[in-house]
Amino acid sequence: MKPSNLNVHSIETMGAFDGPGIRYVLFLQGCPFKCQFCHNRDTWDTAINKIKTPEEIFADFNRYKSFYKHGGITVSGGEPLLQIDVLIELFKLFKSHNIHTAIDTAGGTFNPNNTEKMDILMQYTDLVLLDIKHMDESAHQTLVGASNKNILAFAKYLNAIDKTVYIRHVLLPGITGTQKQLFALREFLDTLSNVKQIDILPYHTKGISKWKTLGFDYELKDLKEPSKEEIYEAHDILKTAYIYKK
Template structure:
């Protein structure tokens, strides 16, 4: 199998996940990509970032994967939709990179979060990197839309300390228009995690004109409260930090003129989750 040494190198660590990165594995043979996905020997990463305080408990290293089957209207990293835009990184290299930070992560009560893109498009690589992290005593968190949750066995889920589950909308028809995929697989994964007693943090983005109505947070809140394993809800404001990527990638951006939500709109959503008995921020 070809390695990352066969590809012109971009630094793995980025100053921000908002860096535009394209074509980093365009010359990797298709057979190598398929072998990597099947074995987990290699992953395709947008970048590593360090010092995050918003992607799980404590201060965290985040591995941003490339490849996503959803097409969220507000996505701030559309360059992560294509796995070909990601950098080919062996599991050994990713593990070595993580090892640089393990002592600091423990001191700062943080850990490794794997986000994307959608990490479960590379579930073999993801589970192997999580296993390596657990071997270092590093806390693990998966930030996922849950659509491919069935790819993870119960044993693999047991090695993931926390699931950050993204629920984009509540009305199934709106969800389909919003992300291009059905809502139910995400909810089914949440119910499975509840049955297994695996902790969840729900993540929800407030987008004016899309998810800032009363029904959306109330529906998600009632569902989350019914599960019994939701420890926290992060209510996140829509922003335009990735707008330039849509233009650079020649993509039509439907939210180009949408402003971030007001403080009042954010508080309404937070209050809806708190009214259901959930810790929401």
């Protein structure tokens, strides 16, 4: 695959939950994380799926552009930052036409000791949807198969450059939805001044069938979806009197 091409998993042309307005959502192939609760298990593999150039993506976007007057493009995954070189070129193209750009990322590829490419990408990025999965290092290792240090470093980096961020947190009962974990996350968020929205995403079991179809064992198959009370509690802990509401 040439560096000028994107390895695409799929495209959603009418995304309503991936940034402001109606959005063109580009899901890229490949992810370095191995989240036990992932509902897009088929995006992990970095093998070539569908190859698209930035120009082809832009042309496809323009087919539906009348719907995106108050929206834009969101690049998700998998993990979009695995393809940062071409992502820069894609966003350069979209920003040259004054189109709002967003990245939905877990931040796991971020290297705080080498931010040169990230600095460039952020020049063309309007919004980062950052998924913080767990604040405890050991629990994060178990849940995701990797450290959370670079994710938290990425959050601090985005705060330092004053990049607009929406935080996303998947609520898993007894794992990410405990009071201890939620208060730890809230304490961390209170150190940031660039977070404009907090999205609590209740865990769902819809991805289990996909794991089974792909021939993989779903480790959290006995985990139940959160109750309304658990969801309300998470909203109360994470959102009450948060700075972005001021």
